[in-house]
Amino acid sequence: MKPETSPACICARLRRAARAATQDYDAALAPLGVNVAQYSLLRHIQRAAPVNLTDLAALMQLDASTLGRNLRVLDKNGWTRAATGRDRRARHVALTDTGRDVLNRAAPLWRAAQDATAARLGAEGQTALFALLDALDTSNPQPESIRR
């Protein structure tokens, strides 16, 4: 007679875990007025800039229209800037100085949340978790040993 504590739906479990982690990281980053979705977006831009919205969306596996809207918030805060290049359809996004500064100051706050989370998993647990999340990713081909 187990009281059925948490849902057996893999998706629901992932969503629940993502919500919880989001709140932890958001709380850690709150002093800088940035949340983890924004932090993640800033980091991706930092690594990929200059990059257009479509490529950035693919990189983050985010819907392009979602990315566009999320980006407006960063733009509004003066953290990013988008410019039209030779291809006048595309907008190339990059960090502003302010954006870089926010990222630098956010890094230790992110680190604290990451360390606290990692401690709950243990080093092996984190590796295992990443492997499992990779296995879930349908954009990754399944390894030969599993496929079929």
Next chain:
Amino acid sequence: MKPETSPACICARLRRAARAATQDYDAALAPLGVNVAQYSLLRHIQRAAPVNLTDLAALMQLDASTLGRNLRVLDKNGWTRAATGRDRRARHVALTDTGRDVLNRAAPLWRAAQDATAARLGAEGQTALFALLDALDTSNPQPESIRR
């Protein structure tokens, strides 16, 4: 020289995985006009009804105001009904007949998505994933063997 394919941020990885799984399950459930968040909410209500919003929110680890708003969509669709009981502050939620019917018809669609997802993990992978997500859950006490 590894090209840094996916973020090392545990939170970002969880969010990405949750987004992807959500899209898979949503696509599977789409023929019934229900998404996985709604399906999950309906299932929780089915198991817990009659239940008030606060308890249901705690059960799902959802913010109570979020739950209240999500519930309005179900109400609007005629799938749930909320009634005030003796305690006039609390609203007790339960499925309607229509809601039960939607759940019954959605079950095989959910099952298909769940099976496809589970197949990517393997039986052991799913067990391992659930254990890791439990370990992340700060509302669960850490087992003696891990704590400190």
Next chain:
DNA sequence: GTGATTTATCGGTATATACCGGCTTTATGA
């Protein structure tokens, strides 16, 4: 080279999510 197609982005719409403050109702305590 011009018409068809594809690509990049945007806007409308709907939903999910959370924080905060306020209101109503219940419980508590002196």
Next chain:
DNA sequence: TCATAAAGCCGGTATATACCGATAAATCAC
């Protein structure tokens, strides 16, 4: 009992998320 505290919910606000259709620009096909 009556003042105070606590509980339960709602509304405002902000953001994240995705689908669809529209628009503009580049590319392709002939």
